[in-house]
Ligand SMILES: Cc1cc2nc3c(=O)[nH]c(=O)nc-3n(C[C@H](O)[C@H](O)[C@H](O)COP(=O)(O)OP(=O)(O)OC[C@H]3O[C@@H](n4cnc5c(N)ncnc54)[C@H](O)[C@@H]3O)c2cc1C
Ligand code: SF4
């Protein structure tokens with residue numbers, strides 16, 4: 001069996017994000033297609049955060065990475081939180 | 087008296103302007119005139135809707151309630167004429183609205199088919215949600231489709247129709263896909279992917295005419311005499327700005343509406359933004375057209391500031407588009423390639439003219455399997471890049487290109503060793519970011 005390097009990296013990133021990070025958009029890439037919001041399992045309006053260029057601050061966010069993985073434009077990344085601020 | 091702001095167009099340029107106007111002028115009257123009954127939706131999202139990735143309702147970034155909360159006056163009608171001296175806009179339904187400042191954000195539409203039979207029932211272009219719905223409806227009843235054109239929209243049409251279960255023939259006028267932006271190997275990657283999906287690519291195929299029966303499309307004939315029976319012909323051969331309003335009003339136009347860097351046109355109190363605007367760049371001294379969503383949004387925001395009396399230039403950053411090309415994540419940054427693409431008669435969707443302004447440069451390529459990075463090196467800077475597959479480098483590259491970072495320290499190393507490109511760029515960009523964080 002070959003290990004999928006991408007998904008392994010992704011899982012490792014996620015574990016770290018669960019502890020210290022959040023989802024951060026780069027609005028200059030976003031085309032407001034809504035795929036992120038559509039795939040968020042808890043129905044957060046990720047697209048609206050992406051428009052405003054704000055990190056997803058909702059405490060319900062599972063950092064499951066669905067939005068990150070599905071955005072066709074690479075708008076969303078997991079990023080460490082600055083000094084525990086959200 | 088509160089100012090009267092009027093915006094023609096409910097695309098991203100118009101809505102971004104309306105939002106910014108409201109923030110700057112809470113008491114002002116803001117009117118949005120649009121001929122599209124569906125109002126504001128994600129145009130790039132139409133491709134994902136066509137491909138079945140999202141349902142229709144997902145295309146709308148703003149709910150009715152959110153739009154209402156902006157306190158806009160929404161007028162659904164076509165604007166037909168601007169009375170420049172009288173400061174009024176006339177509508178097709180006979181009404182006329184007064185303005186203090188007018189923003190033309192009428193966008194661009196797909197260039198009309200340039201061959202006989204282009205008006206047959208079954209020939210489509212993709213501009214609006216209504217177009218996408220008609221296309222899906224038709225696809226559900228059709229066995230064969232021909233897609234013609236280049237750039238991103240043509241691919242999206244081919245893949246979208248394929249996802250609807252239609253057999254798709256993709257006609258290229260030349261020897262490869264998007265030859266003025268992609269290099270031969272990148273074109274090949276995209277074409278291989280399409281073929282793997284089951285899309286049939288026809289090279290050097292120029293449409294001679296669309297053949298119809300009782301007004302309905304039944305086949306496409308090529309210049310080389312090939313005849314492809316089909317019920318759908320989807321055409322994406324470029325876009326043209328919607329210039330009628332500006333032209334009849336005597337506002338200066340070139341290929342788009344000419345504006346200064348603050349989005350002001352030649353006519354007093356009339357501004358233009360988005361796909362329709364050809365904006366002067368104070369740094370390069372040139373005025374160019376873009377058909378990019380983020381650019382249109384940025385135009386709208388800058389125009390709104392200018393309208394409220396705080397002239398604000400639109401600052402062109404290195405043009406960038408991130409997209410799926412036949413499912414391969416691809417970021418195109420800055421100037422790549424040159425010349426023209428035979429499949430296009432005008433600038434492509436999701437396209438920017440600056441991508442073709444490539445000066446002679448060295449090309450460095452790093453690739454491993456489907457992942458590929460192409461970097462265009464100028465004398466001291468990176469002038470453009472194309473990142474396919476793994477997107478790790480796309481952000482650092484965009485930052486370096488946009489900031490015109492001096493890469494002389496690694497230039498020789500980049501040219502010396504193709505395989506070291508990833509590592510060199512990654513560490514250089516990390517170092518560059520650090521030193522710039524210190525300086526600021
Ligand atoms: C299928 C497709 C795929 C795309 N893919 C990408 C992509 O991958 N990346 C990217 O960055 N961009 C992409 N684009 C381009 C992007 O959507 C446009 O750059 C953006 O929508 C431009 O916004 P705009 O507000 O200038 O114009 P538009 O969105 O075109 O809006 C113009 C508005 O003006 C209205 N209007 C026009 N004339 C009149 C009139 N006389 N009276 C009243 N109303 C009028 C129209 O109804 C519309 O509401 C794509 C576009 C399409 C159609
Ligand atoms: S999926 Fe990506 S491009 Fe689409 S709205 Fe969400 S963040 Fe923006």
Ligand code: SF4
Pocket residue numbers: 023039040041042043044046056060061062063064065066067068
């Ligand atoms: S990480 Fe998961 S829960 Fe959080 S916004 Fe994205 S999709 Fe929703």
